[in-house]
Amino acid sequence: MNKKILWVCAVLFLALGSWFLWSHVVMASEKNSDKVVEAPRPRPVGLETVGVGAIRSDRRYPGVVEADQEAFLAFRVAGPLTKVDVQLGDLVKKGQRLAQIDPRDFRDEIEVLKAQLEGARATLENAQTDYGRSKSLLKEKVIAQAEYDGAKKAVTTARSSVRNLSAQLDIAGHRLQDTELKAPFDGIVSERKVENHEMVSAGQVVMGLLDISTLKVTANVPEGALVRGSLSEGTKAELSFPSIPDLKLTGTLEEWSSSPDPATRTYSVSFSFPAPEGVRVLPGMTAEVLWNGEEGSSEVVTVPLGAVVSRGDGGSSVWVYDPDEKVVRSRSVSLGKVGGDDRLPVIDGLRPGERIVVAGVDFVTEGMSVSPLER
Template sequence: MTTSPHLLAAPRLLACAIAGLLALGACSKKAPPETPPRAVKLITAGQTNADTGETFAGEVHARIETSLGFRVAGKLQSRSAQLGQSVQAGQVLAQLDPADYRLAEQAASAQVQAADTARNLAAADLQRFEELRKQGFISGAQLEKLQAQLKANDAQLRQAQAQAQIQGHQVQYGALRADHAGTITAVLAEPGQVLGAGQPVFQLAQDGPRDVIFALPEGAQKSLPVGSSVRISNWTAVSTEMQQSWTGRVREIAASADPITRTFTVKVGIDAPQNAAPALGSTVRIYPPEAKQAQALLLPLSAIKRESQGSIVWVFDAQAGQVKMRSVQTGAIVGNAVAIEKGLQAGEQVVVAGVHTLTDGQKVTPYEGKPTADNTSASGS
């Protein structure tokens, strides 16, 4: 019995068709899932009172700052004062190794005893020879010699006593004491270090009036003469509602510009007692007399994206759930914020974080923040 060639070819054709369908299925790609909207942090732009004129940044210092050091040389044995510590007048801050100075003090005391003994012996000899002179047993020249010897012994005793006092002072100078009440602003030596006489160990900001020190650009010193009244505010304030303000007067302007920065150092005395003045070392803002307050639209610096064509912000479209790129014109920087002069209206919502990773028209959702512990427990119950 013979088999038809068509019947033999049928299974082969069926296998080829199945293999082709499998290959087509493997080559076809599934459509990627839609990216979920990204959560963004928003802020609503609003008008506020702000100083948009020229301002300067300064640092609060004590009016009198002194370098404290030992009056004698030696090895630093201990240091009790720490950086930032408040100290009182007369408080011991550090101590040198006193061994050598105590030995020198003992040697000076021994010299006093020796000089006192020699002086007493010379006085006794003079007294005896005065009796002999009255009796005519010695000449007047001999008596005068003994009188001169007593005077020399007196001088040697006074010299030894003065030297003993000096050595006693040397021992006392081995303890470094604060000469005024204040705050330690720098520590310049550690125990075990060998110090020279007068080498600074601490920097002390004395209690009392406070100054603000800042740099004035070259050419601007005439606009802020000595005696000018200025306003001072804390650095972190971005509006008048958040400001702590003080007044001050220009006390001193450097006679010459810094050779590197070409700026003039200015010192402004703060018209406030120490307990009401800004904290020592804090950064403050100085407003010259011509600085004016005005309504300004302020945004955090993190909301601004700098590009070659200018500054842009991302404005949130609540209806479309998207962010739109918007070019803006920026003005003065006020603390950690910048004034927006053109391109934005009060009431619009702007992205304030991650502005460098967004694209125009990107789908976003407002960031609501993490749930608190109270909210979590309430939902679980």
């Protein structure tokens, strides 16, 4: 009887537990079904209506002033410095001494070689005397042929020793001259990498020298400019300098690259000009090159710089707003030459009246729903 009672209680307990669990799940599902899933809000973006605007049409390209001739100077011999005669910015003349290595060891070497050369010459003189005597004795058949040949060989050996020591003496003289570092041309000291009493090694760059009597401006230009421009000898360009607004110079085409820079796909061109009097134009200054064109402006479709997206394939695109679906879509565009303003000309890909994203460009994706904010 007790077992039956226990079995009945267990069954009732399981039934009540199952009913409670089922009712809790049903109530939770009904509660969740009453919730409304909210759609994501459109992202606000700034739009601008594409129009026709003025942009500079002159062919001005930024450039950098460079010295027409530059040299990094080093000693051909090693040793401790005893004199450094110039400072940074000093103007020097061709052949002027710039620095000096201690010459004592090189002078001693010359004295040793001179003494050896005197001994070699004395040996040669004796050998020539013996050879002349041997030649007479051989005719009289007083000495053997072998003794004559030995005297002749001694002369040849002594003469070779004299030539060898003479050459070594010349080299030692050159090494002594190389203890002085001299300017290879008129210029200005652009670098000084050593101080007096330092030990320098052969080939170590100790100074830099720039020839600023003639300068050049090097600029990077797109391929279109290189195709349109004249590359003949004597081609002129107007050079201006932002740091010297009143200075306008005429440069002559000196050189240009025949292959583009792999990163920018532009070509390098250089225009040389004599250093102007009364104005200090130095290497490293920024400049502008006006080449193959006239200053002015033209009416074209333009977009702000911030609206253009650079693609991985090297092209450019903009985000165009679709007013019917209220979404943005990417569109490829062809850009013209950069002007002097903060806008870019669009050759192909956009029409006046279309609206493009100009603010929030980095936060939109293809087909994204947006909330337009007119600019």
